[in-house]
Amino acid sequence: MRRLITAAGAVAAVAGCVTGLLFLGPDTSRPSATAPPAGSVDKDTGSVDTIRRRTAAYPDDPAAWADLAHTEIERARTTFDAGLLETADKALRRSLALDGTDNYRAVTGLGLLANARHDFGEGRGHGLHATRMAPDRPDGYAVLADAEIQLGNYPQAREAVQRMLDIAPATAAYSRAAYDLETGGRPEDAAIALQRAVDSAVTQDERAFAEARLGDLAWSQGRADRAARHYGRALSAVPAHPYGQAGLARVAAARGHTGKALELYARLVERMPLPQFLLESLDLRRASGDSHRGSERAVLAAQVRMARADGGPVDPHLILYAADHGDPKVAVELARREWKHVRSVIVADALAWSLHRAGRDTEALGYARRAAATGWKNALFRYHRGTIEQSLGMPEGPRRLSEAQALNPHFSLYRPDADG
Numbered sequence: 001m002r003r004l005i006t007a008a009g010a011v012a013a014v015a016g017c018v019t020g021l022l023f024l025g026p027d028t029s030r031p032s033a034t035a036p037p038a039g040s041v042d043k044d045t046g047s048v049d050t051i052r053r054r055t056a057a058y059p060d061d062p063a064a065w066a067d068l069a070h071t072e073i074e075r076a077r078t079t080f081d082a083g084l085l086e087t088a089d090k091a092l093r094r095s096l097a098l099d100g101t102d103n104y105r106a107v108t109g110l111g112l113l114a115n116a117r118h119d120f121g122e123g124r125g126h127g128l129h130a131t132r133m134a135p136d137r138p139d140g141y142a143v144l145a146d147a148e149i150q151l152g153n154y155p156q157a158r159e160a161v162q163r164m165l166d167i168a169p170a171t172a173a174y175s176r177a178a179y180d181l182e183t184g185g186r187p188e189d190a191a192i193a194l195q196r197a198v199d200s201a202v203t204q205d206e207r208a209f210a211e212a213r214l215g216d217l218a219w220s221q222g223r224a225d226r227a228a229r230h231y232g233r234a235l236s237a238v239p240a241h242p243y244g245q246a247g248l249a250r251v252a253a254a255r256g257h258t259g260k261a262l263e264l265y266a267r268l269v270e271r272m273p274l275p276q277f278l279l280e281s282l283d284l285r286r287a288s289g290d291s292h293r294g295s296e297r298a299v300l301a302a303q304v305r306m307a308r309a310d311g312g313p314v315d316p317h318l319i320l321y322a323a324d325h326g327d328p329k330v331a332v333e334l335a336r337r338e339w340k341h342v343r344s345v346i347v348a349d350a351l352a353w354s355l356h357r358a359g360r361d362t363e364a365l366g367y368a369r370r371a372a373a374t375g376w377k378n379a380l381f382r383y384h385r386g387t388i389e390q391s392l393g394m395p396e397g398p399r400r401l402s403e404a405q406a407l408n409p410h411f412s413l414y415r416p417d418a419d420g
Contacts, residue, residue: 048075055091065095066105073112078205080272088113104133104140111143115150118313118341123147127160138168145176152343154374171197171206175213182217183345185375191217208238215247220379222408224254242272246280254410258288273299275317282325283414297325307334314338316350323350328357345371345381353384361391379407383415 048071054064069091076084092113095106111126124147130140145160161180164173178193194217197210215230228251234244249264265281282296300321307314314334322331331354338347349371355364368385386400405411 048072060098062095062099062103063105065091065098066103066109069095069109070105070112073109073116076116080274082116085113085116102133104130104137107133108139108143111140111147115143115146118150120147120150120342124151131160131163136167138164138170138173141167142172142176150342150344152345152348169196170200171202171210174200175210178213178217182220183374183376183378185377187217187221187377204237208234208241208244211237212241212243212247215244219247219250219410220377220408222410224251224410227251240271242268242274242277246277250280250410250413253284253413258284258290262288262290269296269299273303275300275303275315275321279317279321280414282321287413287415301326304330304334311337313341316346319350319354323354323357328354328359332358332360345374345376349378349381349384352388356384356388356391361388364388365392377407379404379411382407383411 048068051064051068051071054061055068058064069088072084072088072091076082076088088109092106092109095109096103099106107126107130111123111130114120114123114126123143127140127142127144127147130137131144134140141160141164145157145164148154148157148160158180161173161176165177167173174193174197178190178197180190181187181193182190191214194210194214198207198214201207201210211230211234215227215234218224218227218230227247231244231247231251234241235248238244245264245268249261249268252258252261252264261284262281265277265284269277269281278296278300282300284290285296300318303315303318304322304326307318308330314337316335316338319331319335319338322328322334332351335347335351335354339351348367352364352367352371355361355367365385365388368381368388371381372385382400382404386397386404388397389400390397
């Protein structure tokens, strides 16, 4: 069975804070949304079948093979099927064998592929190479920004996003800028950027992505009705859009329709058993007193075993599952392993919570502070840090817990209390 690509690896979105740039001119409680890559819409490329016919008709054309690789990586991003990355890898090798000196499209493809595989150091290298090759093309900056943010290099990521906005102020750039602004504690500005991403969308996939992110942003502020409108628009653009469906499940839960919410989750995880969706469903069952939690727990436990065995990237939601519903020591093991490669605030938060659940609050506090370093108004992060501080007898703890609830009054529906 093909392994699903992790959400963070599906061309990760940028986090940080862009300063005032796109407004002058022409909770997610468990964030994992992905940004569309720059150049994902190209007049010279088309569907995967069309591009495959091009490679068959012109097997010595390096551009055709590079275009095939980009298309397969984009398909992996939207379907979460990591098996497509192998096809992309082979296509890139073929393209570079035909032209290994001035092949910008292949270099950016290598960067996208490295990022999708969580090899962000390599992705950064390819991004830098691409930006040196063509300083006035956006694709290299997209690769670079995505890698820098996962490496925890927020100022460098911000510079790359700024260059994207300068060169090509389109959906890919606005989406990254929005994530940047949100994690920098500026959700209102992030909403403006995301609306620009919607307005500049060329494909239905781009439109659905931006609308779903607007829904996530509204949800993180406790605005369930506004979130529902955006999730509905995402689903209108792309029926069965997974983040749109998950969003509507959250809204249903917030409105007291727990049965409907669990039904929506059940349909979603049946076709896309990502840790985020499974964990949200499991936590909602726990919060509602539903004792039938066997299916989600069994799948997540199997994913934890697979993650421990294969030594590859670890989805932060899987770490949180192990911390809250499994073995906290295993959660620490997985989080430390991921931290070696990914230094984002999301992984810092997951490591902090794992250490807390394992009874190591003093060490946990340091990572919780790193998770808060960008100023993200994130209820989950605030809850985790407050719980750790309260355990250490710090006066900030209770206040931080109250802040988490104030940020998103619906947060308690998915509050990650352990259930033993």
